[in-house]
Amino acid sequence: MERFLNRTIKEIHAALISGEVTPEQLVAEAGEQIARDRCNAYEAKALKSARRKARQLGEIKASDYLAGIPYLAKDNYSTKGVETTASSRILEGYVPLFDAEVIRRLSRHGALMVAKTTMDELAMGGTGTTGRLGATHNPYDLSRIAGGSSCGSAAAVAAGDVPYALGSDTGDSVRKPAAYTGLVGFKPTWGLVSRYGLLPFACSLDTVGWLTRCVWDSAALCRALAGRDEKDMTTLQRPKHDYIIDVETRAGGRRACYFPAVIERCSPAVQEAFNRVVEGLRKQGVTVEAYDFDTALLDAIYPTYMVISCCEATSNDAMYDGMRYGPAGSPDSKTYQEFMTSARTRGFCDLIKRRFIIGSYSLLAENQHDMFQRAQRARRVIVEALNRMFEEYDYLVLPAAPTVAPKIDELSYSWSKEPAFADNHLALANLGGMPSLTVPMGFDNGLPLGVNVTGKVLDDGGVLGFGQRIEDVTGLVNLTVGEVR
Amino acid sequence: MSRVSKETIEECARNLMFELSPGQAELISEEFDTLYGQLENLAAIPGVDQAEPMTFPFRRHLTDADLRADEPEQPLGAEKALANSHSKIGDQIKVPKVVAHGQVDHTEEDM
Numbered sequence: 001m002e003r004f005l006n007r008t009i010k011e012i013h014a015a016l017i018s019g020e021v022t023p024e025q026l027v028a029e030a031g032e033q034i035a036r037d038r039c040n041a042y043e044a045k046a047l048k049s050a051r052r053k054a055r056q057l058g059e060i061k062a063s064d065y066l067a068g069i070p071y072l073a074k075d076n077y078s079t080k081g082v083e084t085t086a087s088s089r090i091l092e093g094y095v096p097l098f099d100a101e102v103i104r105r106l107s108r109h110g111a112l113m114v115a116k117t118t119m120d121e122l123a124m125g126g127t128g129t130t131g132r133l134g135a136t137h138n139p140y141d142l143s144r145i146a147g148g149s150s151c152g153s154a155a156a157v158a159a160g161d162v163p164y165a166l167g168s169d170t171g172d173s174v175r176k177p178a179a180y181t182g183l184v185g186f187k188p189t190w191g192l193v194s195r196y197g198l199l200p201f202a203c204s205l206d207t208v209g210w211l212t213r214c215v216w217d218s219a220a221l222c223r224a225l226a227g228r229d230e231k232d233m234t235t236l237q238r239p240k241h242d243y244i245i246d247v248e249t250r251a252g253g254r255r256a257c258y259f260p261a262v263i264e265r266c267s268p269a270v271q272e273a274f275n276r277v278v279e280g281l282r283k284q285g286v287t288v289e290a291y292d293f294d295t296a297l298l299d300a301i302y303p304t305y306m307v308i309s310c311c312e313a314t315s316n317d318a319m320y321d322g323m324r325y326g327p328a329g330s331p332d333s334k335t336y337q338e339f340m341t342s343a344r345t346r347g348f349c350d351l352i353k354r355r356f357i358i359g360s361y362s363l364l365a366e367n368q369h370d371m372f373q374r375a376q377r378a379r380r381v382i383v384e385a386l387n388r389m390f391e392e393y394d395y396l397v398l399p400a401a402p403t404v405a406p407k408i409d410e411l412s413y414s415w416s417k418e419p420a421f422a423d424n425h426l427a428l429a430n431l432g433g434m435p436s437l438t439v440p441m442g443f444d445n446g447l448p449l450g451v452n453v454t455g456k457v458l459d460d461g462g463v464l465g466f467g468q469r470i471e472d473v474t475g476l477v478n479l480t481v482g483e484v485r
Numbered sequence: 486m487s488r489v490s491k492e493t494i495e496e497c498a499r500n501l502m503f504e505l506s507p508g509q510a511e512l513i514s515e516e517f518d519t520l521y522g523q524l525e526n527l528a529a530i531p532g533v534d535q536a537e538p539m540t541f542p543f544r545r546h547l548t549d550a551d552l553r554a555d556e557p558e559q560p561l562g563a564e565k566a567l568a569n570s571h572s573k574i575g576d577q578i579k580v581p582k583v584v585a586h587g588q589v590d591h592t593e594e595d596m
Contacts, residue, residue: 381533
């Protein structure tokens with residue numbers, strides 16, 4: 001049977017318009033792909049409702065790029081009538097009564113959600129191994145991680161199951177998995193896209209994001225999802241904007257820089273691929289120069305991000321009590337405190353508990369100054385330094401990860417003793433709320449490598465346009481495991 | 486000696502209402518030693534302790550337009566509100582007793 005879901009959104013849309021395929025056939029293909037999953041990429045399935053919506057779709061207009069096309073949502077998006085666990089036992093059995101705003105907007109565009117995807121528990125992690133269903137594997141090499149926390153979304157799109165998936169990005173959770181799986185991963189400006197219905201991890205950092213197989217598709221999603229939402233007062237008032245035009249015209253500036261200190265800490269294969277991208281950009285007339293960003297500030301990214309995110313998560317996740325859903329507390333509990341302790345003990349994995357304790361301790365009145373507030377102060381110093389850099393340059397371009405995806409059996413789950421900024425610099429865009437995009441840049445022994453571009457706040461169109469320039473240089477479009485092999 | 490004791494960590498866990506697996510308190514204690522070292526490095530960065538804490542990624546000036554109109558909505562019906570609960574009594578979610586043992590005891594029938 002001819003396959004369609006391993007194509008780009010643009011190509012599938014053309015096939016729908018020409019009548020080559022129907023939405024119902026696409027949902028059936030998605031169901032077959034999901035059944036063949038080898039990566040442990042899936043939480044709940046929603047094929048039945050997707051089939052029903054596919055049948056009900058009217059004529060697909062030429063401008064409805066997402067209509068009739070199946071997609072996946074990370075399991076931290078509230079989905080009406082579909083269990084939503086954020087891959088945590090504490091949320092088992094939680095069936096939302098409403099859709100997250102991004103799910104609602106995609107529905108309005110005729111998009112068909114076919115399943116939810118696995119993730120690091122409550123989005124707290126970068127390995128894709130801490131969810132309640134166990135490790136999610138990289139389709140390019142099942143012994144390796146797909147990255148996290150949007151692991152299932154990345155693995156499934158790279159496997160060619162669907163053309164795109166929603167993720168969420170608090171520190172790099174869309175953009176790092178994109179690098180490890182040969183995808184395009186976009187984190188828009190903080191506030192550009194509504195987070196209503198996204199289970200919160202760290203509100204001052206959380207951003208809706210998505211994984212696609214080309215930059216154009218990412219722009220099509222940005223066009224559909226960006227915009228003020230009255231239910232999320234952190235969304236920004238912005239005029240409607242067509243990001244597809246930005247990509248097609250290669251919009252945005254032409255001055256980019258990189259941090260030599262990061263490049264030096266990357267593997268030889270990553271350095272080589274990055275240098276090829278830089279040379280290609282220069283041939284296109286783009287200026288790419290070294291920028292000497294203070295390494296003390298690069299070292300500060302990891303503790304600053306970790307302390308702030310742990311503190312915010314501790315507060316956000318205090319609401320889970322096991323009363324209405326999740327693992328019910330012990331029937332022997334004599335008080336609600338005992339019941340809740342019993343439920344939370346079984347509901348969270350050890351890593352999550354460790355992060356909550358660090359967050360809680362950092363928030364104690366006697367520690368706040370030296371811990372939480374110090375991290376918040378460091379955040380300002382880092383972001384101000386970054387904004388000074390953006391006065392000279394339009395974009396920061398760096399390898400998205402210093403190596404290929406690590407092997408699952410070589411992971412460490414402890415607080416990193418070394419700040420390892422080559423592995424953590426993507427969090428800069430979360431600290432400053434900037435748009436940031438990862439694009440494939442090559443392979444190392446058959447494993448994907450990604451390059452990241454970060455721009456100024458609200459220059460989302462420029463970042464996407466610059467990403468298209470990189471795609472022009474590499475020619476790496478619509479990578480799926482089947483195609484690469 | 487660790488900067489944060491095992492006892493302090495266990496107290497935090499009690500406040501957070503969960504129990505730790507064996508060996509976790511020791512591991513967290515080690516992580517705190519690493520974290521404290523990193524926070525001291527932060528303090529050594531010029532200007533950090535004088536900077537204003539940053540609570541959002543960038544400054545926004547909220548206006549009346551950022552606030553939505555206060556419009557009445559139809560509340561959830563009891564059936565939907567109870568859909569996710571483990572157990573219920575009538576149209577209420579059944580929860581454990583909320584007063585500690587030995588204090589005034591309201592039985593379920595009193596609810």
